[in-house]
Amino acid sequence: MSAPTHQAMDDGPDQPHRWYSTNLVGVPAPVLASTGFNAHPTRLSIAGVRQTQAGLFALLERSRDLNEAGDMFVHYLATAFGLRKPDPQALAAMGPAEQRRWRSSWRTLLQGWGMDANGPAGAVLKGWVESRFGLVPSYHKAPLERFPSPAWVGYLEEKAASRHHSNNILQQLDLLYEFCQWALQRFPLPGDAAPSEHLHLWRGSNRCEEQLINGSLQLRRCTVRLNNIVSFSLSPEDAACFGDWVFEALVPTCKVLVFPGLLPGHVLRGEQEVLALGGDYEVVARYA
Numbered sequence: 587m588s589a590p591t592h593q594a595m596d597d598g599p600d601q602p603h604r605w606y607s608t609n610l611v612g613v614p615a616p617v618l619a620s621t622g623f624n625a626h627p628t629r630l631s632i633a634g635v636r637q638t639q640a641g642l643f644a645l646l647e648r649s650r651d652l653n654e655a656g657d658m659f660v661h662y663l664a665t666a667f668g669l670r671k672p673d674p675q676a677l678a679a680m681g682p683a684e685q686r687r688w689r690s691s692w693r694t695l696l697q698g699w700g701m702d703a704n705g706p707a708g709a710v711l712k713g714w715v716e717s718r719f720g721l722v723p724s725y726h727k728a729p730l731e732r733f734p735s736p737a738w739v740g741y742l743e744e745k746a747a748s749r750h751h752s753n754n755i756l757q758q759l760d761l762l763y764e765f766c767q768w769a770l771q772r773f774p775l776p777g778d779a780a781p782s783e784h785l786h787l788w789r790g791s792n793r794c795e796e797q798l799i800n801g802s803l804q805l806r807r808c809t810v811r812l813n814n815i816v817s818f819s820l821s822p823e824d825a826a827c828f829g830d831w832v833f834e835a836l837v838p839t840c841k842v843l844v845f846p847g848l849l850p851g852h853v854l855r856g857e858q859e860v861l862a863l864g865g866d867y868e869v870v871a872r873y874a
Contacts, residue, residue, distance in 0.1 A: 619721055624838055721864065818862055
């Protein structure tokens with residue numbers, strides 16, 4: 587079945603995705619969000635990140651495997667952004683704002699996403715995707731439809747709140763994305779023979795009718811519009827834990843921000859979660 591409500595919503599001039607223009611990857615947002623791009627992706631890079639952090643990527647080239655590269659990356663960001671908790675004496679000598687500075691990090695942000703993708707951490711991640719890729723979120727606690735609306739106001743307040751949005755958090759995420767892309771070009775995921783342009787992933791969902799823009803769930807093959815950043819799973823069994831329907835999709839590696847094994851420690855590993863950019867995806871749907 588088609589979804590005329592989506593079509594009507596698309597035509598309105600007060601839809602943010604119609605007037606949002608920020609993009610730092612050189613691919614227009616409507617193209618990046620399309621099924622055509624997913625079928626024939628190109629490499630993406632956030633403007634200036636690798637050039638301004640050339641020392642990090644030169645260091646990474648010396649790594650022998652992904653584990654070593656991950657340790658290098660974490661150590662580099664801890665040093666560059668002051669992410670290690672100061673000792674009690676140093677902490678006491680700091681002002682209130684400086685005492686909290688080290689808490690705002692890529693790691694705490696991903697942990698917050700893992701607990702609640704519609705919480706403050708999720709808002710910051712969605713805002714980062716907006717500013718770097720031009721992809722506007724479609725959901726945060728509620729559908730983000732006409733602008734302005736209470737849902738939009740709530741999202742904007744959360745993405746700008748200082749709880750997570752400090753300590754150059756967007757620049758930390760820029761480096762995380764570029765590190766992930768660097769790793770995907772050199773190391774295959776577990777179970778893959780070699781690096782690939784796509785990852786075969788699954789996503790569990792309960793909001794299927796809202797996301798459907800073409801085709802039919804009953805006929806299995808359809809096109810869905812996903813939020814600007816979403817979680818996928820490495821297996822249909824893991825995905826089934828998150829919804830009554832499971833979508834099977836080929837996700838371009840250039841849309842991936844985090845995958846299991848990329849980083850040391852427990853970062854989204856419990857659910858074997860892949861965090862990736864959304865948009866329109868052609869999927870095979872099945873009832874879990």
